Amino acid sequence: MNKTSAILAILFFAIFLFPFSHSAETADILILHTSDIHSHIFGTDHGWLRVASEIRRLRSMHGGRDKTLLIDCGDTLTGTIVAETSGGTAPAAMLNLLDYDVWILGNHDFELGTGRLEKIIPSIHADTFSANTAWRTDMVKKWKVYEKGGAKIAIIGMTSPFLDHWLWGSIVYDLHTQPLMGSLDLVIPEVMESKPDMIILALHHGRFPPARLGSVNLSAITKKYPQIDLVLGGHVHQENPGEKSGSSSWFFLAGIHGRTLGKIEAKIDLANKRVLAIKSAIIPISDETPQDHDCLRAMQKWENQAVEFKSKLVSRQPEPISGKKLCSLFAMALCHASGAEAAFISPPSQNAILPPATTEFDLYQIQPFNDKVCILTLNEDQIAEIAAEQKAQTLRRQHFHRNSPETASPRKINVAFSSYALAGAGGRFPTLKKIAMDPDSNPRETNILIRDALRSFLKRVNHVRGGAETLEDCPAPTPN
Ligand SMILES: [Zn+2]
Numbered sequence: 323m324n325k326t327s328a329i330l331a332i333l334f335f336a337i338f339l340f341p342f343s344h345s346a347e348t349a350d351i352l353i354l355h356t357s358d359i360h361s362h363i364f365g366t367d368h369g370w371l372r373v374a375s376e377i378r379r380l381r382s383m384h385g386g387r388d389k390t391l392l393i394d395c396g397d398t399l400t401g402t403i404v405a406e407t408s409g410g411t412a413p414a415a416m417l418n419l420l421d422y423d424v425w426i427l428g429n430h431d432f433e434l435g436t437g438r439l440e441k442i443i444p445s446i447h448a449d450t451f452s453a454n455t456a457w458r459t460d461m462v463k464k465w466k467v468y469e470k471g472g473a474k475i476a477i478i479g480m481t482s483p484f485l486d487h488w489l490w491g492s493i494v495y496d497l498h499t500q501p502l503m504g505s506l507d508l509v510i511p512e513v514m515e516s517k518p519d520m521i522i523l524a525l526h527h528g529r530f531p532p533a534r535l536g537s538v539n540l541s542a543i544t545k546k547y548p549q550i551d552l553v554l555g556g557h558v559h560q561e562n563p564g565e566k567s568g569s570s571s572w573f574f575l576a577g578i579h580g581r582t583l584g585k586i587e588a589k590i591d592l593a594n595k596r597v598l599a600i601k602s603a604i605i606p607i608s609d610e611t612p613q614d615h616d617c618l619r620a621m622q623k624w625e626n627q628a629v630e631f632k633s634k635l636v637s638r639q640p641e642p643i644s645g646k647k648l649c650s651l652f653a654m655a656l657c658h659a660s661g662a663e664a665a666f667i668s669p670p671s672q673n674a675i676l677p678p679a680t681t682e683f684d685l686y687q688i689q690p691f692n693d694k695v696c697i698l699t700l701n702e703d704q705i706a707e708i709a710a711e712q713k714a715q716t717l718r719r720q721h722f723h724r725n726s727p728e729t730a731s732p733r734k735i736n737v738a739f740s741s742y743a744l745a746g747a748g749g750r751f752p753t754l755k756k757i758a759m760d761p762d763s764n765p766r767e768t769n770i771l772i773r774d775a776l777r778s779f780l781k782r783v784n785h786v787r788g789g790a791e792t793l794e795d796c797p798a799p800t801p802n
Contacts, residue, residue, distance in 0.1 A: 347592045349473040352384040353391045353522070355576045355584030357556035360401025360430065361413045362579040363621055367609040369580040370416050371621065374614035376583050376605060377420055387421060389471040392448075395556030396428025396481065396526035399442065403686055404621075404628040410434050412624035414442050419617050422448035423468060426479045427455075428526040428556060429488050433692035436496050451479020451524065454505035456498035464509050467516050473590045476518035478509055478550075481526045482557055484535050490696065490745035490758065491767035501536075502527065503543055510547055519595045520588060523550045528558030529573055534749035544568025551597040552586065564602035572600045582606055632683035637780035643676040648688070651676075651779065652772075653723030656738035658782065659695045659775035660768055664724035665738040666708065666754075668747075680780060689773040693740040699764040701734050704757055711753040718747055740772055 354377055356370075363370045381390045394417065399410035410431075417425055425448040431439065436457065443450050443461045453464035465478040483501045486494045502525070513521060523543075530539045544550055545568040553567060555575035561582065562575040576584030583605040589598045643651055649669050656665040670688045677684060700708075705722070712720045720743055724735075739758075744765070746755030758765050 348598065349389075349471040349519070349590045349592055350384075351389060351391065351470050351473055351475065351520070351588045351590060352380065353393065353552070353554075353584075353586040353588065354380060355393050355395065355554050355574065355586065356580070357395035357526075357554070357576050357584075358397045358428070358559055358578040359394070359413070359580050360397055360578065361399065361405035362402060363404055363412060363416060363617075364625060365580060368607050369613075370413075371580075371613035371617050372607045372611040373580045373583050374416070374420055374617045375612045376607065378614060380583075380585060380605075385471070387423075391424065391468060391470055391475060391477075391522075392420065392422045393424040393477070393522075393524050393554060394422055394426065394448075395524055395554055396426040397430040397556065398425065398428060399431045400433050400692060401430065401690070402628075403632055403683070404624050406686070407628050407631045408624045409438060410442050411445075412621060414446050415620060415624075416617060418445075418447045419620055424448055424477055424479060424524060425450050426524050426526050426556065427452045427462070427481045429482050429485055430691075432485065432489055432493060432497070436493055449477075449479075451477070452481045453478055453509055454480045454483055454500045454502060455485075456500075457496055464505075465513050467518055473519040473592060474517070475520045475522060476513045476516060477522050477524055478506070478513060479524045480505060483527070484531065484749075487535060487746050487748050487755075488742060490741040491694070494745075502540075503546070506543060506547060510549070514549065517595065519590045519592060520552070520597050521550050522552045522554065524554045526556040528555050528560065528575070529562065529567070532749065540573060541567055544571035544573075552588070552600060554584070554586075561604055563604045564600070572602065574602045576604060580607060632681060632686075634682045636680045636682060636685055636777055637783065638679055639676070639780075639783070640678065642678055643680075644674065645672075648674060648676065649721055650723060652776065653721070653738075654725075655775040655779035656695050656740075656772070657723075657725055658779050659770045660697050660736070660738040662697055662736040662738035664705070664722065664735060666712070666720040666722050666743060668718060668740060668743060669721050676780075685773060685777060685780075689776060691742065691772075693742045693772050694767055695770045695772060695775050696739050696741050696744050696758075696765070696767045697736050698739065698744070698758060699734045700737050700757070701732060704763070705735075705737065708751075708754050708757065711751055715750060718750055720751075741767065 384390050399413045404412050449463050452462045467474050467476045485499045548570045550571050553573045559578045561577040564574045567573040576582050585605050586602040588600050591598050652667040653665040674688045709722050744758040757763050
């Protein structure tokens with residue numbers, strides 16, 4: 323299928339919100355949308371380099387930047403080794419190379435840490451938005467009006483209101499994330515005062531959040547605020563080529579990992595300050611979509627650095643580590659890193675394996691997320707309560723591992739967790755989340771990434787192995 327027919331095949335219907343008068347002065351605006359790229363810059367049949375050539379092609383066909391808005395809805399700066407080894411610099415550079423207008427902060431972007439984000443955001447030419455956090459309002463916008471093709475287009479940008487269900491510890495206290503509706507109540511009057519021709523709400527958030535996280539959905543928002551013409555989503559990793567939301571708003575969500583590009587065309591009646599029609603389509607990216615040369619050239623040094631890093635040897639072991647042994651490795655690594663006597667760990671996938679010569683690439687494959695090692699001090703009843711909640715879970719169940727024998731005494735022990743688990747793992751572990759918020763559990767975070775804990779532990783096993791053949795032979799950590 324050639325590119326043109328691919329576009330036409332999935333061209334979606336237009337909504338005509340108002341009768342169109344030929345005498346009205348109108349503006350035709352192109353809005354290009356990406357989301358959840360997760361730093362997938364390179365790829366044989368997808369990736370940002372291929373999306374880039376499509377962005378440039380469509381933008382120049384439509385009269386350039388003056389008539390086009392380019393918006394990314396977040397989860398951009400982490401997710402691949404290129405992102406990791408460049409500290410988020412490579413994906414931030416992609417935003418600049420393509421002259422994005424708008425960038426929305428996603429939950430995974432915060433995994434870089436607010437300190438790192440504070441360094442990266444000023445280097446991004448696009449405006450960074452997060453209207454529903456109180457974090458760094460000097461560098462993060464709530465809304466802004468863009469002039470495109472003679473039209474005033476107001477953008478309101480927000481991140482997911484549920485950041486504290488994925489992120490845990492001091493980072494969340496810094497962010498002060500607010501619900502979408504409450505934040506809009508504050509922002510919409512200011513936006514209306516600017517008399518925009520079109521309002522776009524760009525979100526790192528899906529149309530309907532899972533029930534376990536809360537009841538507010540976007541339909542309620544667009545019903546309350548019908549002046550929002552277009553909602554661009556993110557986060558849920560579910561493409562949506564466009565559908566009506568509320569009484570007169572349009573919802574759209576492009577695909578992930580640079581597999582598609584979102585294309586939205588809006589016809590705006592400038593005299594009456596209203597949107598006459600919105601037409602949206604998801605443009606597929608394939609191996610036939612060329613990589614953009616300028617971006618490729620700029621990214622090559624980051625790719626070379628990543629390739630070199632990937633092949634670095636972490637450890638050698640006599641046999642591949644998988645299954646139960648890999649679970650033990652995770653647990654013991656968390657214990658070693660934190661000095662805890664026990665750990666709840668999220669087991670790696672069933673086919674996850676560390677080969678006898680484990681490289682940085684293998685390590686990243688089994689722990690791609692930047693979750694940190696955290697500690698609670700718990701009694702046996704609390705451990706049992708957490709274990710019971712885990713047992714009831716079908717997905718993302720945590721496994722418990724302890725180095726010391728169980729005691730009947732009331733002595734509390736230190737137990738290690740991932741920051742993601744203590745945040746409740748996206749609403750899955752409410753009991754654990756509650757225990758983790760109780761000061762009696764003495765909750766504390768280390769600055770150690772789980773991946774770094776695994777690396778140090780593997781190197782230690784290597785070092786002390788001598789005649790030892792199994793992980794279990796490795797000396798247990800000394801509790802602190
Ligand atoms: Zn995502």
